[in-house]
Each structure stands twice: as structure tokens, then as C-alpha cells.
Amino acid sequence: MIISGLLISCSKVYDPHIDSAEKVLVIDGRITNQIDAYHIVLTYASQFNSSEKNTPSLGANVYVTDDHGNSFKFNERGKGDYVSDSLQFTGQPGHTYRLHILTTDGTEYESDLQRMFPEVSPDNAYAKFDNQVILNGVTGLKVSTHGASIFMDIRNQSDTVPRFRIVSNLVLQYYNQGNFQLDWDHFLLLQYYCWQTVNINSNFNITDEDYLSNSASIKNHPAGFLDDNNNVIAIEYYSKINMDDTTAIAYSGNWHNTYLIHHRILYLSQYTLNRETYLYYKSLYGQIQSEGRIFDPVASQLNGNIKCITDPEKKTIGFFEASSVSYSEYIVDLRNLVNSQPVLIKTPCILPPEPDGCLIDIPGSKHHNVPAFWISTGNT
Amino acid sequence: MYERAIKLGEVVIYSERAESNVSGTQMSIVKIDVKGIKELPVSIGGKDIIRSITLMPGVQTIGEFGTGFNVRGGSADQNLVLIEDVPIFNLSHLFGLISVVNSDGVSNVTLLKAGISAKYGERASSVMDIQLGPTNPDKTTVKGGIGIINSSLYLETPLVDNKINLLIGARSSYSNWLLHSIPDIDLMNSSAHFYDADALLSFNVNDRNKIDLFGYISNDRFGFAKTTDYKYTNLLGSLRWKHTFTNQFFFNLTAGISDYRFQVSESDTSKLWEAYRINSGVLYKNTKWNFSWLPNGNHSIDFGINAALYNIQPGKLTGLSDSTIINPVQMLSEKALESAIYLTDNITLSPKLAIDVGVRYSLYTYLGPNKIYIYQPDLPRSRGSVIDSLMYGNNKSICRYSGLEPRVSLRITLSNNSSVKLSYNRIHQYVNLVSNTAVMAPTDVWKLSSPNLKPLTCDHFAVGYFKNFKNNMYETSLEVYYKSLTNAIEYKNGADLLLNPYLEADLTNVRGYNYGVELYVKKNTGRLTGWASYTFSRSLQQSHGVFTEDKINDNQIFPSNFDRPNNLILNANYHISKRWRFNGTFTYSTGRPVTLPELKFDYQGYQLLYYSDRNKYRLPDYHRLDVSMTLDESLKIRRKWKGSWTFSIINLYGRKNAYSVYYQKGAHMVSNEYRQYDTYMLYIIGRPLPMLTYSFTF
Known part of the structure; x- marks a missing residue:
């Protein structure tokens, strides 16, 4: 007969050594076809195991260009929030847009071109x-x-x-x-x-x-x-x-x-999302859906659409979205x-x-x- | 008068002849026979052949959980595990804590890691051949065991004037308590049960003809977190006819079937309209006709043909109530025929030189009915880049792959007790298990090579030096290998594997580079027997994608999930007296690679994580000591009932070996307030686990 009186398994909080001291810019931006002030929020990511809050990126030069050569400035409203002028700029379906960012340390970022698709209402x-x-x-x-x-x-x-x-x-x-x-x-x-x-x-x-x-x-x-x-x-x-x-x-x-x-x-x-935006949200969805359970998929990186122009090796997080x-x-x-x-x-x-x-x-x-x-x- | 079986000097795991590790042409081989099985180290479910195999150099697992095993950096699906010539598709009970092979009734197990004979194909990394057979064909024997998780009963008996031998064995579990002790909230609320049974009927028709009929069933049922129910079944059968023309020429004709079925259902009674069931499975049928010709004692030739028909049902989703809102999904099944012809010639050219040379030609045909998607060539493959699709009728050939698979093994004898061996083999693999989880999971999918998914090709080179000492009391070996994998499969970031008709679009091909050195020292005789092995190995991968989605770690070389560079095993059996014996096994290996979150950031009101490059970090190193003491009740040969008590402690010093690292989120408010994250390590056996097992035979 069997005798076994001890529990065999356990888990405990683990503090792995993470070697990412890099300052990584996070871009959270979206323009739409609605007459509205659009927001581009710039922050810096914090280390996973730190207790720091994300810090805003202040004093950046932020603007969006379109396929007609127009440029639309986003003005800083504080806490890394850059806002467009709703009277000057409204996104137009069928057009393509690109986000440009120049931070105070001289680093320049640029998004991929984003095409805005026509709006669709629910039936x-x-x-x-x-x-x-x-x-x-x-x-x-x-x-x-x-x-x-x-x-x-x-x-x-x-x-x-x-x-x-x-x-x-x-x-x-x-x-x-x-x-x-x-x-x-x-x-x-x-x-x-x-x-x-x-x-x-x-x-x-x-x-x-x-x-x-x-x-x-x-x-x-x-x-x-x-x-x-x-x-x-x-x-x-x-x-x-x-x-x-x-x-x-x-x-x-x-x-x-x-x-x-x-x-x-x-x-x-x-x-209404274009393909790149859809895939990005799908990645975000997958990460949030994963509850760390034993059968959950191994987590993977989120690939955004922003690149650092001045240093292509520099890591950048986030997405610039143009969706109606x-x-x-x-x-x-x-x-x-x-x-x-x-x-x-x-x-x-x-x-x-x-x-x-x-x-x-x-x-x-x-x-x-x-x-x-x-x-x-x-x-x- | 006492039984010879426990006579001092028995080996634990040994070759057919004491010096065959030196004199045989085959290298990279592990053999266990009946006597070896008796003295295997005790694992969680008792003596476990597959768990014991993982203590040999070059064979690893990802931890206490995890289906199957990894040979020289290959994934678990690259192992061809045959029971009576039929492959089995899921080796695990309880997610790998126990293997599906019941050691009762097993007569011998052979694992080939390199220099694989042309007789074998289908899987790239290794072949494990498990044969059943009676311990003593002339008498009736009953064996049994009562263990911590399961109990077993086994009978072997001759029938009809010894013309027929029958073996039958079964195991059943009572393992819920184990799950409830694992600190995963879902596993705590889970239940599990398994059973397996096997039978072999051998009919000696006459001196020239023998027929073996084999059957096997295993069943697992796992209720996960109260609402989700998993069931899987392996059903195996084979019929083998051995016909002897002369003592030098005979054939074996085998027909086999392996049916693996998996079902997951979710039926939360408060939401019947969301209740669903997903069924998937693999149906495999094969025939093998192998001829053996032995012109003389130094020369043997094998040739034959194989054919295997795969039928894979990737998934069928159905709602479980009349008010269901589940849209039924019926994935198209996959069908393929893999056939092969082969010839292998093993000849001892001189006392110093022996060679085993062979060639296998495999022809793979992917068959209809199926729908093949055509992707826009200048875009990464995804649902959105499908530009057309082609429908194929039943049994219509959709695409073909074929290839020659040369096999060479060479032994050069240096002295009576030392030799050098070299081997090379190429194997094509046309079926893969696709997984993006660390353990066997419901989302794992078997996938056949198709027009959009090329077959895996493995080229394996190995060289070894073998030397025995003191009249074969000590065996030593040093083996070096390099294994190249072409068109291995990795999942893309964010891959969706379940019920995905565009699965190939979520996969990407990678190159695999596996290499290593294996050192092995074994003591075969004396009161103290056992072995020590040290392996240094790497298992690396590299994607070559053009598009961002196809690149893993920006096409830089990265470690595979099975890359554990340092591995040390020490195993000792000490025969204290005729009735008492002690076993101790120490295992050390580098922690396996993991992907960890490096950064956290805010995006649209959610707090999210940015993960490292794939497999950038490692779990802490793994080490564990298991000990056991066995007492045989009576060794008198006239006594029919023979019992033995084994007291063992798994993980003697209570090492908390991390099985996995996961993060958990704090409360997620409906209004999207921030979550807090904590990282945890999960230990499967985090404390010393004492066990007392009683085994008997009569």
C-alpha cells in the first residue's frame, strides 16, 4: 500500500534578472475620420520588475503627414499627450498617413504608412x-x-x-x-x-x-x-x-x-482596420487573453509599426493607427x-x-x- | 537455491553481449531488456521505461511535465516510438508524469539516436523500438504492482501445448490527489484518470511460421478547471507474420494501425449556448514487409518495403445545445501516403572493419480531398494574402515529395576492447506536431507536409570512440555529433494553432543546428553498478524569413526549447545483500530557455508587456537526487509468490526545480484599471516525495 503524506508541488514569486536597461519609447496614437482632436501619447516603458511608473516623453515635435504632402502638427498638452487641432485636421478614408516624432534628445521616429479604410456601420x-x-x-x-x-x-x-x-x-x-x-x-x-x-x-x-x-x-x-x-x-x-x-x-x-x-x-x-493594425490588435488580444495558465501559448513579442530613423537598432514599442x-x-x-x-x-x-x-x-x-x-x- | 536474476553482478542497462558496445556496428544505441527493466530507477508512476531512457546521454525532457522526450536537440515529434512495430502518437499519461508504456510484458527496448538503419524512417531524430514478449514462455506468470498513482496487473501464459503464448496487462490510476497538490488554480480544480491495457498473442503455427497479434489501448480523461474536459485515446493493433524459408532467409510481414483521438469539451451549464466540443485525431495505417538474409555469420542483408497512410482530422467544432451560438467548424482532414523501399547491408569485412550501409527511398504523396490556398508571393503568408484556392478530390495527388536517405555506419576495431565508429544518416519527416506551448496542450496540432509546408530533412553525423576495461566490467564511450535540420517548423509570433484553416500561414520554416559531445562511463558488474554520463550539447535554430512576420529574433540564431548545454547523470545501484539493493540517481542540466517579459507599458488604458527575444533567458539549472531501497521478500526458487517492497524518495533534498515561469495579473477592473504583474515559478516536484510500492509475481 502507498504512503505519501506530502504535497509535492508549489510555486513562488520569481524575480528573474532582466537585462534591459534601454530607454524605450512607447507610442500610442490614432487618427480617425471623425472631426475630433486626435491624441498621440508618448511615454517611456518601465522595466518589468521595477516599481516605476511609465514616464512621459515631453517636449517632442510630433506631426502627421499625408499622401498629399500635408503636414499636421500635434501640440503638447502635458503628460506626453500630443493633440491635433480638430479644425485643421480630419482623417480621410482612402488616404495614407505617417507619424513623425522628434524627441528632445534628437532621436527621430517614423511610422509605416497607414491607409485609412472607409467606415462601416453595424447591421x-x-x-x-x-x-x-x-x-x-x-x-x-x-x-x-x-x-x-x-x-x-x-x-x-x-x-x-x-x-x-x-x-x-x-x-x-x-x-x-x-x-x-x-x-x-x-x-x-x-x-x-x-x-x-x-x-x-x-x-x-x-x-x-x-x-x-x-x-x-x-x-x-x-x-x-x-x-x-x-x-x-x-x-x-x-x-x-x-x-x-x-x-x-x-x-x-x-x-x-x-x-x-x-x-x-x-x-x-x-x-475599420487595415491589415497591419488588425494584426497588432490581434497580438495585443493574445497577450491579454493569456492568463499565465499552464496551457497558455508561450508569449511573444509585439511588433509595432514605428521605427527609429536615427538608430535602426533601437527598440520602439507601440503603434500609429489610421482607422475610420x-x-x-x-x-x-x-x-x-x-x-x-x-x-x-x-x-x-x-x-x-x-x-x-x-x-x-x-x-x-x-x-x-x-x-x-x-x-x-x-x-x- | 536462489534466483539468478538478482545475483550480484547483474547489469542495469546493457547490451546483448558484454562487449557489443565495442564490437557492434551500431553506435548511439540504448538497449534495455527484461533484467534491465527490473532494476530501472523508480520514477513517479513506478518503473517507467521512457522516463528511464531520458537518463541516458543525449536524451532529455523539458521537465517533469511534457510529453515524450528530446533526442540530441530534436523535438518530441521527431522520435518514432514503435510498440510492436506500430507508432504511438501520444506517449503521456498525466501530461508526461507517467509514460503510456507499461513495463510489464516488455521484453526489450532499443533506442537509436544515430546511425539509424535504413529499415526505419518517418521521424528525423530517433527510433525507439519496444517489443513485448514473455519472461518465461513455458510457464504461467502473474505480476502486479500497487503504486502511488496507479496499480497494475499482468498475466503471461502458454496455451495449447505451448503453441500459443498470451500476454495481457493493464494499469489504472487514482491520481486526482496529485493534481490537487499542484499550485495552479486550474489544476487544483481538475481531475484526472487514465488506464491502459495491452495484449500479445503469439501463435507458433509450425517451425516456419509464427503469427503475432498485438493490441493496445490507453485512455486519459482530464477534467480541467471543472468546466473543460479533455479526453484522449491511443488505440494500436498489429498483425505480424514471420515466415522462415531457411535459417538464413526469412521475412516479417506486418500490418498495423494506430488511432489517436483527442476531444476537448466545455460545458458550463450556466451558459449552454456557449458549450462546445472539439474533436481531432490521427489515424495511421501501415504495412511493412521486411526480408532478412544472413549469408553467413559476418554478413546480413535486410530489404523491404513500407507504406504508411496518414489521415489527420485537425479539428471539428460543434455546439452542444439546441440554443448554441457556436458556429460549427469542420476543418478539412489531411491525408497522405508515405511509402518507402530500402536495402541495408551489414558486413564485417575484416576483424577490424565492419560496415552497415543502406539506402532508403521515401515517396510522400499528399492526397485529397483538400483545399489548398495560394498566397500572394510578395506578401507574408496570412489569411489576408490568400489570392486563390484549389480544391482536390478524394485520393487525388496534390503534391509529392521524395528523397534518397543514405545511411552509413562504420566500425573500426582498434583492439579487443576498443573501437571507433562513424555514422551518417539522412531522414525525411513528413508529419509534425505543431505547438506553441511549453507542455502538451489541447492546442497542439499534428500537421502533414503540404504544398505550403515542406518536409523536414535531418542530416546526422556522429563519430564515437568506445573502450571497455577490466574484461568489460567498465564500458566507456565518447561520441560527437552534428545534426542539421532543414525546414524545421516554428510558430510565428501570435500564432493561432487551433481550428485554423490557414495554419501554414502561422508557421515558418527554420534551420536547426544541433551538436554535442557525450561522455559515458558504465560499470556493469560487481556489487556496485551504474553509470555516469556528461553531455555538452547545443540545439539552435535560425529563421530565414524575408518579411517581418516570418523572422524570429530578426533572423538571428536562437536556442530551441530543448537547448540545455550541460547535462550530467550519475546512477548507482548497490547490492547491499542478496535481498536488499539501493539505487540513487542524480540529474543535473542547464535550465531550459524561456522567453520573459522585459518591459511594461501602457497602451489605450491597458498595461501590457514587451517580451524578450524568443528564448533569450533560461530557467535556473535543474538538479535532483532520487533514491530507492528495494527489499525482495523471498528469493527461494520454489516459492511461487515473490514480492518486493520499494521505498523511494524522489527529489531527496527537495530542490525546487522550476518547470516553467509564468506571470499572473492582478485584478482586472471592468473599467480597465491597471493590472499588477507578478512572475512565478512553477515546480512540479518541489519537495521530497516519499513512495512505497509493492510489486509481486507468481
Whole structure:
């Protein structure tokens, strides 16, 4: 008979000697066909086993050129964020673009040429009740959560091979009310219109490659999962009143509070990618998908499209992307079901001015301050 | 009166004749017979032939896990492992902790690392030939063992006036506890079970004719992380007819089949619409007709023909419920016929010179039905660069590869107890196991050579000096080898191997450069027996891609996964008394290459990692000491029941040998807040593992 009383296996934190002291520039940049300020973010990567945060690359000269010989400057806005002028520069499908960077140490970088493909809108989006194990953002624990999975159908609308990336942002609308004391007897009733945006994809969401093989419509492409909690833990906002014109400005504190969700608005951003961009996102997806499990593929390098001109041997990380984008907006109704499933109601797309924010309206005053995208009717 | 089997002076692993390591033409050979098997070092599942083979110079594994073994820097799929002349496609129970070969019933095992005879082909690096046979054909014997993970039972018996011999054996496991002790959260929530059984029926029809009928089945079931269920089965069978024309001329005609099936299913009951099953498999059928002619004692000629038909099902995906959202995928199966003719002539020209020269011609035909993609020549191969496809009907020849495979082995005797041997062989390999994981994984895919995937060619040169001392009490050898691999397969960065109809586009051809020196000293007789071996070897690769996607490490030479330059093995058997014997085995090798993250960076709200060049770093060196003490209950020859107790400790000093390095991410918030990373080492046997095993025979 067998006697064995000891566990045989274990794992422990390992701190391997990594010999990469090189200062490596990371480029995170994208231009689209939408009238918008585009961002090129320049930072330096930090060593894997260091506790340092990534440092921004300041004072760089950043510009984008196109195939018509135009050059568009990106101005530094701080923290390595370089921003284009939306009045001067809008990406045009069919054109090619190249990013140029000159850092303060005289190092020059350049991207490969990037062709922008025409935008394509989704045919249809719908939701199904679902259970998923997700990480609780507050406790950090994995919990089984009931909610709705979002799916999309996309039809190829061109004769080129279509490649898409989907960003699914869920805007949670919530109300708050407060009184502002004018004097002993008079109060102003303040109506807070607040919102919080969450990305409901836990990874980069690119369309399946099987779609590419036959260029036919893709069905049931998953576009994220949202829970069906009635409440959201969100930022608490405070008011600052301008008595001259009876307007109020909201500012956020450090506190969070629990609020009843008034509406869920789903914004689907569908980026049409060129081949190089698609492959880069596929690599990113693979890395994030890998959870370090025993059967996960051996990790591999991410090859970007930026090269150092002054020193071709110099390592560079990141990607400059030129992708057209199509936005669509849906109200998610988890209460009024059709065929026992939640409903997505398509509405004209108005994007929130910021991912998270709050506007304060004073009922009765002559200045109404309700967000343009706000859905007032009903409760979903 | 006592059994001779444990008489002092028995060898552990030895050649047919004491001096045959010097006098034989064959070099780079490892042979284990029944007596050798009895004294093999104890491994986790008991005596394990394949695990023991990895203690020989030039043979390694990637760790305690990992299917198969690596010979002189070759990958595991480059080994032709034959059981009764039929190849087996998955050698592992429990992901390699235990091999699928049950040592009960095995009569001898031969591993050829170089100078491979023209009789063998199909795989580039080595041939392991496992033959079954009775220990004593004239009497009934029952053997059994109760081990820490599995138990076994075996019967051999003569039937019908000794005209028929039957061997039958089986093993079954109870290994869940082992998985639960491995600190991988998924493995802790897993369960595993395996069994295997084999049988051999030998029918001596008359003096000139003998028929062997062999059957084998192994089955593994592995429930991974509660929701994913893996099953795989090896089914082998062969029928062999040996006909003797004269004592000098006879043939063996063999027909065999090897059916390997793999299934993975995921059926989380809360999401039935996402439940799926993937089936894949390899069906291999072969015939071999080998003629042997022995004109005289110094001359033997073998010639014959082989044909092997491969049928590979790369994958079939199906949903498991009526409400499924899984789009079914049926990958096109692959079919090919590999045939060969060969002639080999082994002649002793003089007492000083013997030569074994042979040639094999292999012809490979890739057959329909299949769909072949045409890629745009000025772009890297990918789904997007497909410009056309061609459909082929059933059994239609799609493409052919062929080639001559010369084989030469030369022995020059220097004295009665020393010789020099040289060998060269070329082998073409038309089937590959494609993997981008460190261990056997569900995503591993068998792939045949095709118009878009050229066959592997291996050229192997070896030279060795062999010398015995003190009337063959000591054997020594020094072997040097160089092995060149052309069109070896590596996966591209970010390769997608599972259910990928464009798999060849995610693979790239590399050149392999393997070379090394193997030193071996063995003591055959005396109270103390055993061996010591030291190997210095390199296993390097180089891509030659034109496009960025096809380049690995920018086309610079890089170490393969099996590159472990220094390897030292010390094995000692000490016969303390007639009934007590001690065994100790020490293993040391350089840590295997790994790819590690070097940098972290932010991109679109995600924290990501930048990895080093492929295999730039190494795991810490591996070393381990295993010891065992065996007590034979009774040695009296008249006593029928003979039992033996083996107490062993695997990893005596509790070395935490890293099997793999992985990183784990901290909480990933839905709102894409940053993750934290920690790097971990996984140890499979991180502490001393005591085991007590009882074996019996009657």
C-alpha cells in the first residue's frame, strides 16, 4: 500500500534578472475620420520588475503627414499627450498617413504608412441575458454576475477584406438632487445629471478571422457584457453656484456613493482596420487573453509599426493607427423584455462630452443645463 | 537455491553481449531488456521505461511535465516510438508524469539516436523500438504492482501445448490527489484518470511460421478547471507474420494501425449556448514487409518495403445545445501516403572493419480531398494574402515529395576492447506536431507536409570512440555529433494553432543546428553498478524569413526549447545483500530557455508587456537526487509468490526545480484599471516525495 503524506508541488514569486536597461519609447496614437482632436501619447516603458511608473516623453515635435504632402502638427498638452487641432485636421478614408516624432534628445521616429479604410456601420445589435464570472471592481474578487451579453451582426459593405475592432462603452446615467441654501428661508433645488462610462469589454475586441475567410456577414459577434444591477457605485459630485446668472458647476470629490441607474446607454464604436493594425490588435488580444495558465501559448513579442530613423537598432514599442470609425448608440432596456430578452433601442448618436461627468440644472432658472445626450424618458 | 536474476553482478542497462558496445556496428544505441527493466530507477508512476531512457546521454525532457522526450536537440515529434512495430502518437499519461508504456510484458527496448538503419524512417531524430514478449514462455506468470498513482496487473501464459503464448496487462490510476497538490488554480480544480491495457498473442503455427497479434489501448480523461474536459485515446493493433524459408532467409510481414483521438469539451451549464466540443485525431495505417538474409555469420542483408497512410482530422467544432451560438467548424482532414523501399547491408569485412550501409527511398504523396490556398508571393503568408484556392478530390495527388536517405555506419576495431565508429544518416519527416506551448496542450496540432509546408530533412553525423576495461566490467564511450535540420517548423509570433484553416500561414520554416559531445562511463558488474554520463550539447535554430512576420529574433540564431548545454547523470545501484539493493540517481542540466517579459507599458488604458527575444533567458539549472531501497521478500526458487517492497524518495533534498515561469495579473477592473504583474515559478516536484510500492509475481 502507498504512503505519501506530502504535497509535492508549489510555486513562488520569481524575480528573474532582466537585462534591459534601454530607454524605450512607447507610442500610442490614432487618427480617425471623425472631426475630433486626435491624441498621440508618448511615454517611456518601465522595466518589468521595477516599481516605476511609465514616464512621459515631453517636449517632442510630433506631426502627421499625408499622401498629399500635408503636414499636421500635434501640440503638447502635458503628460506626453500630443493633440491635433480638430479644425485643421480630419482623417480621410482612402488616404495614407505617417507619424513623425522628434524627441528632445534628437532621436527621430517614423511610422509605416497607414491607409485609412472607409467606415462601416453595424447591421444590428442585440442583447441576451447571461451569467458571467467577472472581477468585481471594488473587491477584486471573481463573482458570477447576472446581466446581458451584447452581440452584433456586421455585413461586409466593401469588396476589400473587412477587419473591425469594436469598443463598447456603457454610459450609466444617474440622478442626484441637492439643495443650495440661499438664506434662512430659501433654497435652490439642484438637479444633478451625472454619468459614468465603463468599457464592457475586458479585452481588445476584434472581429473573428473566420469572417475574413469568406467576406460574408458576421453573426453573433460578442460586444461585451453588462451586469443588471439597479445601482452603480459612482463619483459623488458637488456644486459651485454662480449667483449672478444662477448657474451651477459640478466638481468631483474623492468620494463614491451608490446611485440608482436611470438609463444605460451603449455606444458601439466600430473601427475599420487595415491589415497591419488588425494584426497588432490581434497580438495585443493574445497577450491579454493569456492568463499565465499552464496551457497558455508561450508569449511573444509585439511588433509595432514605428521605427527609429536615427538608430535602426533601437527598440520602439507601440503603434500609429489610421482607422475610420462609426459610432452607434443604443438604450439598453433590461426591464421591458421582448421574447424574455432585453432590448436595445437604437437612437441618434450623441456622444457624452467626457467619459465621466456631471451637469447641474437649477429648475426654474433661465439656463438649462441638461447634457445633450441625456435620455430623460422612462427608466430602463 | 536462489534466483539468478538478482545475483550480484547483474547489469542495469546493457547490451546483448558484454562487449557489443565495442564490437557492434551500431553506435548511439540504448538497449534495455527484461533484467534491465527490473532494476530501472523508480520514477513517479513506478518503473517507467521512457522516463528511464531520458537518463541516458543525449536524451532529455523539458521537465517533469511534457510529453515524450528530446533526442540530441530534436523535438518530441521527431522520435518514432514503435510498440510492436506500430507508432504511438501520444506517449503521456498525466501530461508526461507517467509514460503510456507499461513495463510489464516488455521484453526489450532499443533506442537509436544515430546511425539509424535504413529499415526505419518517418521521424528525423530517433527510433525507439519496444517489443513485448514473455519472461518465461513455458510457464504461467502473474505480476502486479500497487503504486502511488496507479496499480497494475499482468498475466503471461502458454496455451495449447505451448503453441500459443498470451500476454495481457493493464494499469489504472487514482491520481486526482496529485493534481490537487499542484499550485495552479486550474489544476487544483481538475481531475484526472487514465488506464491502459495491452495484449500479445503469439501463435507458433509450425517451425516456419509464427503469427503475432498485438493490441493496445490507453485512455486519459482530464477534467480541467471543472468546466473543460479533455479526453484522449491511443488505440494500436498489429498483425505480424514471420515466415522462415531457411535459417538464413526469412521475412516479417506486418500490418498495423494506430488511432489517436483527442476531444476537448466545455460545458458550463450556466451558459449552454456557449458549450462546445472539439474533436481531432490521427489515424495511421501501415504495412511493412521486411526480408532478412544472413549469408553467413559476418554478413546480413535486410530489404523491404513500407507504406504508411496518414489521415489527420485537425479539428471539428460543434455546439452542444439546441440554443448554441457556436458556429460549427469542420476543418478539412489531411491525408497522405508515405511509402518507402530500402536495402541495408551489414558486413564485417575484416576483424577490424565492419560496415552497415543502406539506402532508403521515401515517396510522400499528399492526397485529397483538400483545399489548398495560394498566397500572394510578395506578401507574408496570412489569411489576408490568400489570392486563390484549389480544391482536390478524394485520393487525388496534390503534391509529392521524395528523397534518397543514405545511411552509413562504420566500425573500426582498434583492439579487443576498443573501437571507433562513424555514422551518417539522412531522414525525411513528413508529419509534425505543431505547438506553441511549453507542455502538451489541447492546442497542439499534428500537421502533414503540404504544398505550403515542406518536409523536414535531418542530416546526422556522429563519430564515437568506445573502450571497455577490466574484461568489460567498465564500458566507456565518447561520441560527437552534428545534426542539421532543414525546414524545421516554428510558430510565428501570435500564432493561432487551433481550428485554423490557414495554419501554414502561422508557421515558418527554420534551420536547426544541433551538436554535442557525450561522455559515458558504465560499470556493469560487481556489487556496485551504474553509470555516469556528461553531455555538452547545443540545439539552435535560425529563421530565414524575408518579411517581418516570418523572422524570429530578426533572423538571428536562437536556442530551441530543448537547448540545455550541460547535462550530467550519475546512477548507482548497490547490492547491499542478496535481498536488499539501493539505487540513487542524480540529474543535473542547464535550465531550459524561456522567453520573459522585459518591459511594461501602457497602451489605450491597458498595461501590457514587451517580451524578450524568443528564448533569450533560461530557467535556473535543474538538479535532483532520487533514491530507492528495494527489499525482495523471498528469493527461494520454489516459492511461487515473490514480492518486493520499494521505498523511494524522489527529489531527496527537495530542490525546487522550476518547470516553467509564468506571470499572473492582478485584478482586472471592468473599467480597465491597471493590472499588477507578478512572475512565478512553477515546480512540479518541489519537495521530497516519499513512495512505497509493492510489486509481486507468481
